[in-house]
Amino acid sequence: MSRLRRMPRQQQPLARPVRRRSYDQFCATARALDSVGDRWTLLIVRELLAGPRRYTDLHADLPGVSTDVLASRLKDMEQGGLVTRRRLPPPAAASVYELTERGHGLLPVLAALAEWGAPAIGDRRPTDAVRAHWFALPLLRALDALTHAGVVEVRLDEGEFHVRVGGSSGPLDGAGVYGDGPAAHADARIVLDDEVCLALGRGEFTLAEAVKDGRVEVVGEGPLAGELRGE
Amino acid sequence: MSRLRRMPRQQQPLARPVRRRSYDQFCATARALDSVGDRWTLLIVRELLAGPRRYTDLHADLPGVSTDVLASRLKDMEQGGLVTRRRLPPPAAASVYELTERGHGLLPVLAALAEWGAPAIGDRRPTDAVRAHWFALPLLRALDALTHAGVVEVRLDEGEFHVRVGGSSGPLDGAGVYGDGPAAHADARIVLDDEVCLALGRGEFTLAEAVKDGRVEVVGEGPLAGELRGE
DNA sequence: CGGCATCCGTGACGATACTG
């Protein structure tokens, strides 16, 4: 026995207060990853880009995250200035988390990741969870060339979501860039299936082409709907 | 002894073969993070964007990564199609890792992260490591409006690196988007300090403005150097 | 019921030593 300690190894833990893990590199990318590189953090941002959400809603739409990790991430993100916690008025005894402006600034990061990941998404595996609004990020790429601004409601097999488009995705009005479920007021609605939605995100064809051969159906009368039809 | 097992808890380990950890979500962003969301992976990509590197070079420019984690990541990335391992011709008994085209496709992701991280980089902490080419990604943002193509050598306090610009960052010729050290053939050279370089990455002012008031010095005679001077 | 905190087993990580 006595696996004779091979080294004194008595080096103190250095009295590190709590030391959040950092890459300790003077590099913009590394600093960004210090903030959002932890597991689940960017997916929490993806959820919050849909607008303010409660803890339980976040937990429901992030299958696999454990309760303590979610709570811990939200705390870290609040301290890091990515999210704020807002207590709802008395009737509803609950609080919601929402992105700060800094947190919203991660949209290009999420969009770049979605664009890179779209070609490799493959088929849906039996163990894969799905939510309709997860298709919003890839789709935004196909919609960001629109000149008219407004809200587009998107109907997929999995459910529906809505996105704000046009106006260079102007200043947020407190709501998200996209949202789950139907929109309060939609300027147009499109109906398509997952495959077509992902192919649009991959840039395999344009929205106008997809509308033309019937893979995407456009409902609505306004100028935004007209532009979606390629008119 | 016998800390009496408190529960049957006999649920088999399910005979999982090895199961790389996945978010198991049918979502382009989550799939992307399945590939590059692990700690250190994106920073390895940052290094390899500078061109093919050997294991030891990677280890030297990624302070803090342990040898086994680096080896494991490179193996995962090779299996994931992000990098290839190439054995150098006999004289040099070594092998290098280089990005595949798919791996190069992560440049927009790294650029978005760098742009988001640049405003928050703060001051250099005593524990922070630095490498000159870590400033390349933020700087690319300030250079991507150039119309002339070529190689710009950048001289900072920390050292020098070079970037390929123009031509919409055309097809790669096997080398990186940027590289450490001086360029084999540079069309122009700029001299500036870290602060100015990061401010350019934050978009606080344009390169032409910085040249005008002397915060950036441009050396060279060709058309690219002329454009850098704002002529 | 929402919002966590606690406990526990497993795996990932970081440091160092060692080997072909």
Added chain:
DNA sequence: CAGTATCGTCACGGATGCCG
């Protein structure tokens, strides 16, 4: 030089408990 082996520590995932 290019990793592999070993080991201690911490983070993660799952279940459960607590508390307003």
